[in-house]
Amino acid sequence: MRIGIPRALFYYQYFPFWKNFFEQLGLEVVLSSPTNKEILKQGLEFCVDDACLPIKIFHGHVADLIGKVDMIYIPRIISIEPKEYICPKFLGLPDMIRNSISNIPHIVDTELNLYKGKNHILDHILNLGKILNIHQTRILFAYFKAIKAQRQFEKLMIEKFVTPQDIIDKRLTFIENQTFKKRRNNIKVLLLGHNYNIYDDYISMGLIRKLRKHNIDLITCEMVTKSQIKEGNKKLSKDLFWTLGKKTTGTAYYFLEHKKVDGIIHVASFGCGPDSLVGELIEKRAKLEYKIPFLYLNLDEHAGEAGFDTRLEAFLDVLEGRKHIEDNISTYG
Amino acid sequence: MKITFPHMGNIYVPLKTLFESLGCEVILPPPCTKKTLELGVANSPEFACLPLKINIGNFIEAIERGADTIVMAGGVGPCRFGYYGEVQKEILRDLGYDVEMIILEPPRGNFLDLINKIKLITTQNNKTIKDLVRALRFAWKKALLLDNIEKQSSKLRPREIEKGQTDKVYNSLVKRILDVKDETELETLKEEISKAFSKIRVLKNKTPVKVGIVGEIYTVLEPFVNLNIEKQLGELGVEVHRNIYITDWVRENLLPSFLKPKDCKNILKLAEPYINCFVGGHGQESIAQIVNFSKKGFDGVIHLLPFTCMPEIVAKSAIPRVSQKFKIPVMTIVLDEHSAEAGFRTRLEAFIDMICHSKEVKNIAVLSGN
Numbered sequence: 057m058r059i060g061i062p063r064a065l066f067y068y069q070y071f072p073f074w075k076n077f078f079e080q081l082g083l084e085v086v087l088s089s090p091t092n093k094e095i096l097k098q099g100l101e102f103c104v105d106d107a108c109l110p111i112k113i114f115h116g117h118v119a120d121l122i123g124k125v126d127m128i129y130i131p132r133i134i135s136i137e138p139k140e141y142i143c144p145k146f147l148g149l150p151d152m153i154r155n156s157i158s159n160i161p162h163i164v165d166t167e168l169n170l171y172k173g174k175n176h177i178l179d180h181i182l183n184l185g186k187i188l189n190i191h192q193t194r195i196l197f198a199y200f201k202a203i204k205a206q207r208q209f210e211k212l213m214i215e216k217f218v219t220p221q222d223i224i225d226k227r228l229t230f231i232e233n234q235t236f237k238k239r240r241n242n243i244k245v246l247l248l249g250h251n252y253n254i255y256d257d258y259i260s261m262g263l264i265r266k267l268r269k270h271n272i273d274l275i276t277c278e279m280v281t282k283s284q285i286k287e288g289n290k291k292l293s294k295d296l297f298w299t300l301g302k303k304t305t306g307t308a309y310y311f312l313e314h315k316k317v318d319g320i321i322h323v324a325s326f327g328c329g330p331d332s333l334v335g336e337l338i339e340k341r342a343k344l345e346y347k348i349p350f351l352y353l354n355l356d357e358h359a360g361e362a363g364f365d366t367r368l369e370a371f372l373d374v375l376e377g378r379k380h381i382e383d384n385i386s387t388y389g
Numbered sequence: 390m391k392i393t394f395p396h397m398g399n400i401y402v403p404l405k406t407l408f409e410s411l412g413c414e415v416i417l418p419p420p421c422t423k424k425t426l427e428l429g430v431a432n433s434p435e436f437a438c439l440p441l442k443i444n445i446g447n448f449i450e451a452i453e454r455g456a457d458t459i460v461m462a463g464g465v466g467p468c469r470f471g472y473y474g475e476v477q478k479e480i481l482r483d484l485g486y487d488v489e490m491i492i493l494e495p496p497r498g499n500f501l502d503l504i505n506k507i508k509l510i511t512t513q514n515n516k517t518i519k520d521l522v523r524a525l526r527f528a529w530k531k532a533l534l535l536d537n538i539e540k541q542s543s544k545l546r547p548r549e550i551e552k553g554q555t556d557k558v559y560n561s562l563v564k565r566i567l568d569v570k571d572e573t574e575l576e577t578l579k580e581e582i583s584k585a586f587s588k589i590r591v592l593k594n595k596t597p598v599k600v601g602i603v604g605e606i607y608t609v610l611e612p613f614v615n616l617n618i619e620k621q622l623g624e625l626g627v628e629v630h631r632n633i634y635i636t637d638w639v640r641e642n643l644l645p646s647f648l649k650p651k652d653c654k655n656i657l658k659l660a661e662p663y664i665n666c667f668v669g670g671h672g673q674e675s676i677a678q679i680v681n682f683s684k685k686g687f688d689g690v691i692h693l694l695p696f697t698c699m700p701e702i703v704a705k706s707a708i709p710r711v712s713q714k715f716k717i718p719v720m721t722i723v724l725d726e727h728s729a730e731a732g733f734r735t736r737l738e739a740f741i742d743m744i745c746h747s748k749e750v751k752n753i754a755v756l757s758g759n
Contacts, residue, residue, distance in 0.1 A: 104706045106697070106723065132666065141467035144669035148703035151664045155707045167666070294475045294492075297466030324436075327697040329469050332436035333476050340483060 058084045059164070060125030062117035063091065065110060065146070066133060068220045068251040073206035074129065080198030081190055086125045088117040091258035095120055100357060102156045109325040109356050110252050111145050111152070113259060118153055118160065127162040131180070135171035140299045143330055164188075213278045219264060220278060221255050242273045243375050246311050248304050248338070249323030250331075251278060253355060260323060261361050263353075263368070270372055275317065277303045284310045292337075301334040308338045312346045319349040319375045321368075326356035349374050390489075391416050392510075393456035395444040398610035399535050400635055402567045403528035408460075410524035411516050416456040418447035421613035425450060430726050432480055439614060439695040439725050440607040441473050445480060452486050460510075463494035468670040468700055527572050529636075534575065534582070536634040538562050541586055543630070546623025547597035550590045556620060558585050598744055601682035603632045603675045604693035605701050608724050610635070615693055615724060616733050625741050630687070632678035633671070656681055663707035672700030676707050683717035689744045690717060691737075696725035718744060 059078050061067060067074075067087075078085050089095065091113055099116025121128055130153060133146045145152070150165035164187055168180045178199075185195035212223055216234050223231070245267060247254055254260050254276060267274055277285075285306030289295070291313070296302040304322075311317045320342055324331035335352060342350040351371040353364070391414045394404055405415045419425070421443055429446030448459055459481075464471025474492035481488060493506055507521065516524075542559040549555050562582055569578060600622060608614050609631055619629045641653045660677035667673055679690050692708060694701035705721055712719045720740045722733070 104702060106694075106702045106705060134666065139465075141669070144467045144672065144699040145703055147467065147666060148664055148668040148672065148700075148706075152703060152706040155663060155710050292475075293478075294463070294472070294494075297471060327436065329438070329697060329699040332434050332438075332697070333469060333472050336434035336437070336476060337479065340479060344483070 057082075057127070058086050058125040060086045060088065060121035060128040060161070062114055062121065062128070062130070063088045064114040064117045064256070065149075065252045066131075068255045070206065071220070071224055072209040073202045075202075076205040077198050077202035078129075080201050081188065081194065083188075086121065088120040091117070091256050096258070096357060104152070104156065106327070107145065107152075108327045109259060110250070110256075111149075112357065113256070114149070115153065115156060119157060122157075122160055125161055127164055128160065129164045132165050132167045134167060134169040135299070136168065137299045137302075138170060138173055139295075140297050140302065141171070142299060143328075210278075214281055217273075217275065217279045219255055219274075219276065220251065221257070221264075242271055243319070243372070243379055244273045244275065244317045245375070246308065246317040246320045247274050247276045247323070248308055248320060249276075250300050250304075250325075250328075251276075253325055254323050259325075259355060261359065261364050263321075263323065266365070266368060272372070275307075275311070277307045280307045280310065288313065296334070298330040298334070301330040304331075304334055305338060309341070312342060312348060315346070317348065318379060319351065319371065321351045321353060321371070323353045323355060326354050349378070390414065390458050390510075391456045392458045392460055393418055393448070393451035394460045395447045396421055396611065396613075397440075397607055398612065398635070399539070399563060400532075400610070402535055402563065403532040403635070404460075405567065406531050406569075407524050407528035408510070410527055411510060411520065413510060416451050416454050418451035418456075419454075421447065421611065425613075426726055432484060434476070436697060437476070438469060438698055440470070440611075441476070442726065443611070443614065444473065445477060448477065448481060448488075449484075449486075452481075452488060456488070458489045458491060460491050460493065463492045465495060466669065470670070529639075530572065530575055531566055531569070532636050532639070534566055534579070535563070536636050538566075538582060538586075539634065540630075541582075543619055543623060544628060545586065545589055545591060546620070547626045547628050548591040548593075548595050550592060552624065554589050555623070558589060561585075597626050597628045598689070598741060598748070599628045599630065599687045600741075600744070601630050601632065601678065601687045601690045602693065603671075603678045603682070603690055605671055605675075605695060605698050606633050606638065608693040608695055609633050614695070614728075615722075616728060616730055618691070618693070618737070621734060621737055622741070625738065627741055630682070632674065632682075660707075663711055664703060668700045668703045670698065670700030672704040675701060675704040676711060679708070679711050679717065679719060680715060683715035687717065688748060689740065690719045691740070692719055692721040694721070694723055696723050718747075 061074055075085050095116035096113060097116070098119040099112040099114070102119060103112040103115040118128060118130070130150045132150050133142055135141050150163055153160065153163065164184070166180055166183045166187060170176050181195055181199045182192065185192060209223055212218065213220065216231055218231050218234050254263060257265065264274065285303055288306035288308065288310030289302060291309045292305060296305060308320065322335055322338065324335055339350050339352060342348045349371065351367065353367070392408050393416045396418055401417055405417060408415045425443060425446035428449045429442035429444070432449070433442040433445050461474040461477065463474050474490065478490045491506055491509060538559060542555045545555045562585060565578060565581070569575060602609055602618065610633065612619070622629045656677045657673055659680040660673045663676050664673045675692060682690050692705070694705070708719050708721060718740070720736070722736065
């Protein structure tokens with residue numbers, strides 16, 4: 057049996073878990089190709105035109121898997137943290153796919169709903185077992201193996217300041233050398249945005265690659281501990297109810313408060329609902345209260361790389377300039 | 390304390406009554422106009438959805454008229470509306486307005502919090518819980534009356550002989566309802582309403598095209614945002630039914646689950662083959678109501694949403710399948726600050742022409758025995 061996983065959306069967050077889990081159960085995991093022009097084109101064709109870029113790309117990835125697999129895993133992700141939601145489009149994702157693409161293989165759309173507590177993950181896992189017709193003990197065994205791999209993955213990102221893609225693609229030497237040395241005087245940039253946007257090399261037009269080429273030290277929401285995010289979020293008067301939005305604000309406020317970054321880049325897709333409000337909150341704080349340069353990059357299917365690069369370079373020049381001025385201030389006043 | 394709140398259709402009538410019965414002074418924001426929209430757009434995040442922007446416009450205009458307290462609803466997601474209040478609070482603060490914002494959150498296990506916030510309004514005027522109940526009942530009765538006249542006028546509009554008469558009567562009645570100060574007067578007003586409507590001369594044996602309106606609540610209820618769609622369709626000779634009326638919405642969303650009307654859950658079942666779970670806002674309901682309208686024999690459905698509305702985008706993806714299966718034409722209209730009347734009207738006319746045409750074809754087929 058081959059089970060297909062679209063290389064989009066929560067792939068960047070949960071792939072190690074999914075891969076280990078399904079492989080333990082004896083299934084062959086097939087990934088869709090990395091995002092490319094053809095996938096984007098198909099996504100645009102199938103998806104409703106009002107949806108945001110990552111959802112369109114997801115449609116393209118599903119279309120890419122047709123004919124290569126026996127079933128496709130598209131969980132209905134309602135909530136991954138207690139009392140929080142993901143964007144409504146995730147809630148209806150399997151429906152959107154079914155409504156928009158015909159002739160697709162069987163969709164495994166088990167519900168993942170941790171709204172009422174984290175232990176509801178077991179409901180998801182056991183339901184998966186029922187669908188795949190696999191005995192409970194084997195399912196649980198696979199679950200424990202997979203969760204271990206997932207924890208390792210998350211820990212490595214925090215410890216080594218590496219991206220999910222670095223780990224999944226096994227860039228071992230890079231990870232080995234990637235230790236944040238405090239004395240290093242590189243510019244530190246906080247890269248905010250949903251993981252499926254910033255780590256997808258095609259969607260983000262190689263943003264991470266480009267930043268690294270400029271010798272910029274990157275921090276993303278994935279490289280921050282939960283307690284740091286919690287501390288940052290204390291500045292909000294009302295808890296956000298979007299998990300990804302909460303991660304973004306928590307990270308941003310934490311680093312703004314501790315003055316640990318030289319600039320902030322916020323990547324959002326055009327028409328992203330949560331980010332339209334979250335981005336506004338952060339941008340206001342960054343500019344008004346902390347006076348830290350803030351670059352807002354908006355992604356859609358029409359984005360041209362040249363304009364994107366120009367803005368990025370201009371922003372980096374600003375950061376460079378500020379750093380230079382700071383360094384030249386005499387300590388004697 | 391001078392209270393204000395955002396506009397959403399006629400909801401200002403029961404709300405004004407409610408707060409005034411509690412002894413507060415209410416400053417109504419002026420009706421939504423181009424200026425409201427411009428103020429809102431200039432001061433809101435670019436990609437926020439339209440209701441947030443118009444709310445901001447309402448607030449600014451009301452503050453300029455002297456309001457110092459804003460009452461706003463909250464929420465727990467996943468629709469953006471739940472976080473409106475917080476963002477609006479920050480925007481107004483950054484603009485330098487010194488206003489108090491009371492955000493009424495739905496009780497999530499913490500009923501005391503909501504009570505306390507309501508008390509904040511009531512105790513300042515020495516009102517008791519009994520007064521609150523009385524005020525709520527008065528406001529509720531007004532809301533029922535309003536829904537009643539809205540339903541009646543959408544039936545009369547396509548049938549009226551003298552164009553525009555229904556609207557005249559409707560507008561004067563809304564004003565009358567707003568001005569009623571005492572609960573006992575409502576009974577006489579009821580008679581007045583039926584009298585006023587019966588005076589409108591209508592074509593009795595006309596059977597107009599019936600169109601349902603579904604979609605996101607704000608765009609469905611607020612005539613400024615939906616470019617007065619009900620009136621425009623009425624002028625085109627169409628009988629319009631909405632899926633949301635204020636009282637229904639209150640029944641479905643604010644009452645505890647054992648008091649909810651039973652059919653509201655059953656209706657949602659209709660959507661399950663297309664959208665299997667709650668997707669926030671009214672996404673699932675929109676689909677359910679399209680199915681429901683087609684079962685009731687409507688000729689078409691118009692689906693409204695503000696640009697980038699997340700739940701309705703999910704709904705939109707299901708519409709082609711639903712429309713095909715139930716053989717009912719559905720037109721989706723996305724509304725934002727750039728919506729223009731002429732293009733909008735053309736689309737409505739084309740849609741109605743199409744419905745009339747296909748009806749005609751069907752009738753011919755029936756007559757000729759095919």
